[in-house]
Amino acid sequence: MKIPKRIIPLVEDGVVDEVLRQLMSGKEATVYVVRCGDEIRCAKVYKEAAKRSFKQAVEYQEGRKGRNSRRQRAMEKGSRYGRKQQEEAWHNAEVDALYKLDSAGVRVPTPFGCFDGVLLMELVTTEDGEVAPRLNDVILTHEQALQDNDVMMSYVVKMLCAGLVHGDLSEFNVLVDDYGPVIIDLPQAVDAAANNHAKSMLERDVNNIVGYYGLFAPELLNTQYAKELWSLYEAGELHPDSQLTGEFVSDEVDADVDGVLREIEAALQEEEDREARVRSADESGE
Numbered sequence: 001m002k003i004p005k006r007i008i009p010l011v012e013d014g015v016v017d018e019v020l021r022q023l024m025s026g027k028e029a030t031v032y033v034v035r036c037g038d039e040i041r042c043a044k045v046y047k048e049a050a051k052r053s054f055k056q057a058v059e060y061q062e063g064r065k066g067r068n069s070r071r072q073r074a075m076e077k078g079s080r081y082g083r084k085q086q087e088e089a090w091h092n093a094e095v096d097a098l099y100k101l102d103s104a105g106v107r108v109p110t111p112f113g114c115f116d117g118v119l120l121m122e123l124v125t126t127e128d129g130e131v132a133p134r135l136n137d138v139i140l141t142h143e144q145a146l147q148d149n150d151v152m153m154s155y156v157v158k159m160l161c162a163g164l165v166h167g168d169l170s171e172f173n174v175l176v177d178d179y180g181p182v183i184i185d186l187p188q189a190v191d192a193a194a195n196n197h198a199k200s201m202l203e204r205d206v207n208n209i210v211g212y213y214g215l216f217a218p219e220l221l222n223t224q225y226a227k228e229l230w231s232l233y234e235a236g237e238l239h240p241d242s243q244l245t246g247e248f249v250s251d252e253v254d255a256d257v258d259g260v261l262r263e264i265e266a267a268l269q270e271e272e273d274r275e276a277r278v279r280s281a282d283e284s285g286e
Helices: 005-012 069-077 080-104 142-161 198-213 218-222 225-234 257-285
Strands: 018-025 029-036 039-046 111-114 118-122 174-177 180-183
Touching (some): 005 039, 080 118, 142 180, 142 198, 198 218, 198 225
Antiparallel strands (some): 018 029
């Protein structure tokens, strides 16, 4: 096939030997199957910001820092140079996340580097050499759903312990090979400690995954994995090998509205009494 424009420099530099076919085109990138020597890999070509349907929303950018102060200032000002740096930061975020999660024991495609907006990484396949399907294309048995849900929750635990929240996790961003689920698409991954939206993103990620597995194992729909996860994380009790139960009991006690109102009334009465004493003292002084 015709070599895509963005991949031409990689072919010229000998990084890629041949572009075999287009694998898919999504909201943020087009992925191609390529040959690198004797290895078959995939090349993820990021779309330009104006052509992406997935926008770099402020909530995803929060907490990200430029690699140096000059770049950071440019990114904040939104200059042409800053926009270019922001694009690079968006691409590098996925590369960094892949390396970090691979080291943390989370199954993700092995990265081989990012070259001017083209991410080279492992092509996840089944044992017969076919490209691994997405989770949303897989029909599961009840037992498989329970097992894979446990695996995915263990991955989310490891991700959070590594300081990351996927931010866009769903059945469309998980591949399934012969060994189980593989998490993909991480350019929007956020810093769990530095991003104020991390909690809501984690809840959405977890609920998306549990909700899908719940189609095959309905009992999962009554679990509270997201709340349990964040509670352990906030308390500093979450560890990479933490075993989740899906159960969570809130420590919150229903507000005593009548008691609060009584306290407010008492405070107002006390203030009125104080003002009355002040007026009385002033009158006596006269």
